[in-house]
Structure formats: structure tokens, C-alpha cells
Amino acid sequence: MFTKLRIGITAKLFAAIFSTCLLVVATMHLGVRLSFEHGFIDYIKKGNEQRLVMLSDALSDQYEQHGNWDFLRHNNKLVFQILHSLEQNPDASTHLPPHGWRTPFWVIDQQYHVMIGPRGPIPPEGTRRNITTSDGHIVGWVIGSPPERLTRSADINFEQQQKRTSWIIVGLTMLLAALVTWLMSRGLLAPVKRLVEGTHRLAAGDFSSRVQASSRDELGRLGQDFNRLAGTLEKNESMRRAFMADISHELRTPLAILRGELEAIQDSVRQLTPASIVSLQGEVATLTKLVDDVHQLSLSDEGALAYRKCKTDLVPLLEVVASNFTSRFSAHGLTLTLRLPEQAPLFGDPDRLMQLMTNLIENSLRYTDAGGGLTISVSSQPGQRTVQFEDTPPGITDEQRQQIFARFYRAESSRNRASGGSGLGLAICQNIVEAHDGSIMADHADAGGVKITVHLPYHDN
Template sequence: MKRALKLGIGPKLFMAIFSTCMLVIIIMHWGVRLSFEHGFVDYIRKGNEQRLTLLSDALADQYEQHGNWDFLRNNDRLIFSILRSLEQNPGSGNLLPPHGWRTQFWIIDQQYKVLSGPRSPVPPEGTRRNITTSNGKVVGWVIGSPAERLTRSTDINFDQQQRRTSWIIVGFTALMAALATWLMARGLLAPVKRLVDGTHHLAAGDFATRVEVGSSDELGQLARDFNQLASSLEKNESNRRAFMADISHELRTPLAILRGELEAMQDGVRKLTPEAISSLQSEVVVLTKLVDDLHQLSLSDAGALAYRKQAVDLVHLLEVAAGSFGERYRSRQLTLQLTLPAEAPSFGDPDRLMQLFTNLLENSLRYTDAGGQVRLTMKNLGDSWQLCFADSAPGVDPAHQARLFERFFRTESSRNRASGGSGLGLAICKNIAEAHGGSISADLSDLGGLQITLNLPYVPH
């Protein structure tokens, strides 16, 4: 079974434009031919009517001179003489069209007998002119054949020449239309072909592919959108590889420690003591925390975290979160200072917001030297609440502040996982803040450490 021939968009576009051009050319050719033929026949008709009128007047004068039609019977030479005199001297200012008589004519008397004319029958639809004497008596008629019946070879040849010329023009115009259509289709499809080739490269995994933007129209906008998509895919692929490398690196160390500890116990190098079990347990806690954070981050990235938003008071949530950290802050000799308004109405998920505040307080607890202080302030900016979590030394290099919300990023490689966490806390905070229509950023603190600025919408109750 033969497969049907599939035409690409190029041939389809060519056929569409070329068919439209041919339709316009044929309609114009038909209209011009119709106009020419009607105009040509009308030109001949008017000329013959004028000649028939002059001939009837000349015959009326001859009839009055002779008193009957005997002078005309079998006297074709007289007819030719009259015709020649009319052509050479139309008289009375009557201007005849050039080239003489166009159609056949007949002269008949009162009894409808043909006095002069061709042997063919008199056409009933012919043009008729009365031969009227000076006293108003009709003594005969001059009848001309319809103008549509061209009899002279020059007229027929002229009409045929016009037909041939018209079709030659149509053929030449069709060739020019085909050439122009091919160039137009090729030019229009060039950016589409570039996009198709770029899409194939992109589908094959070549995310560095870019297409040339050659115009500012819709195709140009499509090319710019394609380049932006390719750039996003390239960035996402780079982040994915870095993410997988970071995950493997984060998992490798606690797993290596666990494996080393277990092999030492198995070989008898280390005894199974409560201290050894505690060491293994701490590594398991690190792995559990890392897996939980990865799960939370993947859910927030995919938008799968359940947000049950309602009217909330941010002050109440902050006080509850700060109260849960009171003992831990005192154990590290850290001072936690709160400067909050009486209430801060907003709209959000209280559980996720509590997770956000807990992660930020945990971050300050981990990275603030003992004996320092942490200050939490809030103020109303009109359409949002601004929360500042500022802590004392150590600070963060300004070059690293923008990367604090990246996954697995740590400002100091010396911080171990037990104190530094998984490196995902701030990334989760960013996703939660953005899910609530807010924003989060990092800057230097006037206390000598880091300041995390959080903006959340102000929604009055």
C-alpha cells in the first residue's frame, strides 16, 4: 500500500499564495477581455449606425432625383461610388470612425425586395434605417448585419491578436507570480525552519541551542521566546546536575561515617558501647534531616505543598515560634529581642508560616557566636509587613549574600553538618515566602552579623 505524499508547509504555502495570484490574474484577464470585446463591438456598432444613417440619406436624395429604384438595380458600381464619397467626404461635419465599413448591409425597397447586398438572407436582428424622402415617405430601408458578426478580416485578426496578446500576458504574469511566490514563501519560512531545527536540537538535549532573531514581528517574538526557553532549560539542567552532585556529596559523608563505624564494630576494632551507638544515631539524625529537607524542598518546588490559607496574626505566630526557642537560645547565651506591633493581620497558612519563622530562628541560632544577640523587628510598610531577623557576628561576605538561598550553599566549608544543617533551610524559606506573595533577601546586619528581611502582604481583618 502506497503511503500518501505528505506536503510540507513550504509547498503548501507556495500553493496557497500562487493559487490566490492565479485566481486574481484569471479574474483580471476575464474582466479585461469582457470589457474590450464589449467596447470593441460597441465601437463598431456606433460607427455602422452612423454610416447607415448617411447612406440612407444619400439614397433618399438619389431616389428623389430618379423617382424610383431602377437606377440602383444591378448597379453595384453606383453603390460603391456612393460609399466612396461618404468615406472621403462625410459632410455636414459628421466624422466617421476610420477603416471603412465593418459589417455587411442590404438595401431593400418598399416591397421588401433586395436591391443591393450580399446573397445571404437579410438578418432580422440587423440594424435598420429608413430611406425617407423629403415629403416624409418611406421608400426603402438600409439594413446592416449585427455588429457582433465581424466580417472584415482586419477586424477578426485584430480581435484574435488581442486574445493572443492577452494570454501571453497571463502566462508571463503567472511565471512572475510563481517566482515572487517562491521567494516570498522561502523568506517567510526561513525563520520557521530555524525554529524547527532549533527545536530538534533542543529535543535532543542540546540546551545551548539559540536561533537568530531576524525580525520584530510575531515570528521574531517567537524566536525570542524560544531562546528564553532554551536558556531556562540550560539553566535548569545545570542546576539539576549541580543539585544531584550536591545531594550525592551530602549523602556520601554520613554514609561513609556509618559504614566506617559499622565495619570497625564488625572487625572488633570498636566495641558496641552506648557512645558508639550515640555516634551512629547522630549520623542517622543528619541523614533523616537531610531527606526531610529534600522532600520539603521538592514539594515546594513542584507547588505540591498544601497551603491552607486563612486570616492569621503574624505577631502571634512569631511569639509562639520565639517562645519555643527560648531555652535553646539561653543555653547558648544568646539574647533574643522582639520588637513587634500589637498585631499584624495577614492571610496565609499558619503552619507554613510557622515553618518559615522556625527556619529563620534556627538559622540565627546555628550561625551566631555564643554570647551574641538576635533581634527580630516588624513594621508596617502600608501594603506589606517587613520582618527583619538580625543577628550578631559572624557576618557573611557580601559576595555570598545573594547565594544564601541556593540549595546546599554554605558560606564556610569548615562548618560541619551537625551545626550547619543541610543547606536547604533558606531555600525552603524562599519558596514559602513566594507562595504567600512575599519576598525574602539577605543583607549585612548593624549588629555585625547577617540580616534576613522578609516581606509579607498586609491583609486587614
């Protein structure tokens, strides 16, 4: 069986560039050869035409001196002496090519009798120059054979030498083109090979894979995008593992409590009383809240939460949410203060915005010491609405401020889960704000607590 030959991209690129070089060099060589051959023939033809004119003028002078052609008939030596003298003492304005005639010529009289020339027939397409006396009578002609091809051995040798030289140049050019093409193909495809190797490692689960992306061209930008993709995948994988660890940790505690309570009742260590039932219901409520928060977070991560945006107003929304917390704040010895304008129109989902405010107020209620309070204010800037939640101590450190919106993070690890919640509320808040194209950040409050600032875009139209 024959194995199908697989040609790599390096070989394909080399073949494409090298074949293009071959085509260019071959075309140039053919063009130069044709130009040389035709140019050399034209060069010889022009020289012969100049000699025909000069010879006809010289023979005209000789004819007037002798009165007839008897001095010339079959006197080849005289003709070549005349040509030699013309080449030795040419007219200053006439530049003849060297080495004399390249083609046969004939001298005929007015009766068309051949006086000088080969025995062969006179070509009808040959170049003809009149031999004219001073009174204008034509007494003969000088006819030159058209130089369709080279006949002299010196010219043929020169042409062959030029051909050999041109082929040597072509060979050296192709070797140079092959070397340059090979180096170019390797250099151009080096980033592609790095991307291929990086992609293979990434597909195998090695999310730490990175490629060198130092160039500023399209391949460089592709390498940068690959590194960003690998970084995102690595971060998501780390978050997934941390999320699963946190979920198992959060579920383990209430389940252990439930199991211990039920085993104690089953072994008659504890009696099934209304108090024990309330305790069990409390752990079930903790589990239910955790599952609900995880579900809400997963929906908001996927963008699956239903957002029905419309023209709404932040002021009445805050007033409704704050009224639901008034009694609870009083029971904890806390104050809830609203600093709201008359109206703060906004385009958004009223239900999700109320969920956002509820989570932020709930977070402040859980973590603010008794005797303090929470102040909510709304302000407007060009193109956005700003909502601030400022509470009193305890505050957070700079390190905690960077992690406060992380999943399952609690600013005070000593708090139990009953008071501290699932640690997913602020993560859900961040997703809701980003779904409204806004931003949320945490900072130190002037009163010593935490200041949560929410920026929501708003356009008058």
C-alpha cells in the same frame, strides 16, 4: 512496494500560493478576453449604427433631389462614394471608428425591394434606419447585419494578435508568480525550519540549542519562547545534576562516619558505650534531617505541600516561634528582639508561615557569632506586609548574597554540617514565600550581619 510520497511544508505552501496565483491570473485573463471580445463587437456595432444614420440622411437628400430611386438601383459604387465622402468629411460632433463597415448592409425601397446589398436574405434582427423625406414620408430603409462575430480579415488578425499577446503575458506572469512564490515560501518558512531543527536538537538532549528570533511577528515570538524554554530546560538540567552531586556529597559524610564508628566497634577498637551511641545517633539525626529537608524541598518544588490559607495574623505566629528559640539563643550568648505592631493580619497558611519563620530564625542562630543577636520587625505598606530578620556579624559578600537561596549553599564553607545544617532551609523558605505570591531577598544588615526581607501581599478585603 510503493513508498508513500512525503510532501514538505515548503512544497505545500508553494502549491497553495502558486495555485492561488494561477486561479487569479486565469480569472483575470478570461475576464479581459470576454471584455475585449464583447467590447470590440460593441465598438463595431456602434460605428455601424452611426454610419447607418449618416447614410440614411444622405440617401434621403439624394432621393429628394431625384424624386425616385432609379439613380440608386444596383449602383453600389454610388453608395460607397457617399460612405467615403462621409468618412472623409464627417460632422464635427461625430467621431466614426476607422476602416469603414465591418458587416453587410442593405438599402431597400418602400416596397421592400433590395436596391443595394448582398443577395442573401435580410436578417430580421438587423439594425434598421428609416430613410425619411423632409415632409416626413418614409421612402426606404437602411438595414445593417448585427455584428455577432468578426468577418473582416483585418479584425480577425487583430483579435488573434491580442490573444497571442494575452497568452504571452499570462505565461510571463506565471513564471514571475512561480519565482516570487518560491522565494516567498522559502523566506516565510526559514524560521519554521530553524525551529524544527532546534526542536530536534532539544529532543535529543542538546539543551544549549537556540534559534535566531529577530522578527517581531508570531514566528519571532515563537522563537523567543523556544529560546526561553531551552534556557529553562538547560538550567533545570544543570540544577538537577548539581542537586544530585550535592545530595551524594551531603550523604557521603554522615554515612562514612557511621560506617567508621560501626567498624571500630565491630573490630573492638572502640567500646559500645553510651557516648558512642550518642555519636551514632547524632549522625543518624543529621541524615534524618537531611532526608526530611530534601523531602520538604521536593514537595515545595512540585507545589505538593498542603497550603490551607485563611485569615491569620503574623504577630502571634512570630511570638510563638520566637518563644521556642529564647532558651537556645540564650545558651549561645545571643539576644532575640521582636519589634512587632499590635497586629498584622494576613491571608496565608499559618503552619507554612511558622515553618518559614522557624527556618529563618534557625539560620540566624547557626551563623551568628556569640555576643550578637537577631532583631525581627514587621511593618505594613499598602497592599503588603514586610517582615525583616536582621542579625549581627558575620555578614556575607555580594557574591554570597546572590547565592544564599541556592540549594546546599552555605555562606561559610568552613562550618561543619552539624552546625551548618543541610543547606536547604533557605531554599524551602523561598518556595513557601513564592507560594504566597510574595518575595524574599537578602542584603547587608546595618548591624554588620545579614538582613532577610520577606514581602507578603495583603488586601484589606
